[in-house]
Each structure stands twice: as C-alpha cells, then as structure tokens.
Amino acid sequence: MTDLQALVDAIAEEIQTREQRGKVADYIPQLAKVDPHHFGIAITTVDGQEFVAGDADLPFSIQSVSKVFALTLALGMVGDRLWNRVGREPSGSAFNSIVQLEHENGRPRNPFINAGAIVVDDILLGGHKPREAIGEIVQFVRFLANDDSIYIDHAVARSEQETGFRNFALAQFMRSFGVIEHPAEQVLGVYFHQCALAMSCRQLSKAGLFLAASGRNPETGRNVVSRDRARRINALMLTCGHYDGSGEFAYRVGLPGKSGVGGGILAVAPGKASIAVWSPGLNVNGNSLLGSQALEIMAQRTGWSIFGA
C-alpha cells in the first residue's frame, strides 16, 4: 500500500522544481491575473481519507471541470433523453471549436466541449429562470462536496460574459439548428456562472468522490447516481474530458479526468479515490501542463491506471 501522504508531498515538491509551467489562460482577463506558481493536490479515498499537499485549500476557478457536475445534474433531470441532443464521441478538436456543428446539424459531439456543455445548460434551464438554474448547480456541488462554503466568483463570471464572443457564437449557431431552445444570453448566463465556481483541490476531490465510489458519497452515505450512471460518466471523462488531448491523457495517466482552463483537473480512480490537482499554466490543448504531469506521477506510483498497474 502506497503511503499517500508521502506521495502527495513528494509530487508537490517535485512539481515546484519544474521550470516549464505552461501558459495561464488569458482570453478570460480575470484568469490571466492568476499566479502560475500555484500548485495543489488532494486525494480523497473511497474510505473517506484525505491526503493533501501544496495549495490544496486555495479556491481556484474550476471552469470546465464544472461540466461533469452540470452533466450529472441534467442526466438526473431528463435521463437518457439528454443524448438526443448531445453525442458521446470525442471531438478531436479544440474545446471551443465550431466546425463540426455545421456538418452535424448543430449537435455537439459530447457534453464536455463548450458546445455540448451549453446544450446541457439549456436542458438545466428547462422550467427554470437562469438564476434558479445557477442556484441548482451551486447547491448540487455543495451537496456533493458536503461543503456549503463553495461559491461563485462573480468577477470571473463577469469577465467571461464580457469576452465570451466564441461561446455566444456557438450558442447562436446551435440555436439556428433548434438544438438550443432558450435565448443565448440566458443559457450562457448559466454557463459562465457554472464555469466561475471557485473550489479548492480538497473540495473538488470530495465533490468527485461519488464517481470513484459507484455513484455513492461514502462520507454522507447518500446515493448521488446509480452505479451504471457513474460508470458511464467516467467513460465520457476518459474519452472526452481533455478535448483533443484526451488520448494523450489516457496514455499517460490512464484515468477518467476532466480539465478546466483555470488549471484544475479532476481525476477518478474507480473503486479507489478521487484526485484533484491545480496548476494554472496550460499546455497547447488548454489542459493544465503540470497538473497532467502530477497525475502521471501519481498514477505510476499508485498503479491506479484503469489499464493496469
């Protein structure tokens, strides 16, 4: 049995020595201000133990990691009907790409690229006002992490609202195909606030634990989703969670994972643990450079890759 506290300490120490730290996302002005020297890691095991190192208690912008929680919530609302509007295939293109939509009747490839996440939020809006849908997402994440202190960073949400031209284009384009039912401003209001959730590695690893524990939160003993649904969400994270870097992440880390341009990654070792890492600098695919490297070391030392030790 690996000594997990020694492991996270060693990873934090090793990562801090690396000079190539990637590039902090600057297309969202508020994210450009984040110091690239931060690094945090948290592992929560299915028996409820926590192992943390570095800046594991500092909240950061979870950005697209939120797409996992929004998808889980939307599946709870409409079940498998969700798949009539969003696919389950890797896109092989950038997170904010528009090209496939024109050839594929405005139906996004998967729920983790921006277009797909915007459709998921359109579903969450069904019967709600934007403010209520945002409230549902925040409540759900607080419930998952068993932590009511989780909040939305409104400066980040505003920053994206002002500069999210590409996301507006995606939403309007999909609306022209009838794939989005609500006005773009409303759907994106939900989307930008969900992306602006601020969470620490410790909170994020706790929020993702249900995916490692067959759909159940071991801390509260409450069922979040069925075993089948947890397994399927993990499958989507493995194949689509890192956009056009998903193959590389599976090759190097071998775990379902979801990244965000804030530099966070949530990874799931089924039956074992939920792991969150944060380092703000990104690689060319918009995934945390050092976060991916930290997870690679972690998977090697624990033997947790789903493809074998």
Ligand SMILES: NC(=O)CC[C@H](N)C(=O)O
């Ligand atoms: N990959 C990401 O984290 C992208 C999320 C970001 N809010 C955007 O829409 O551009």
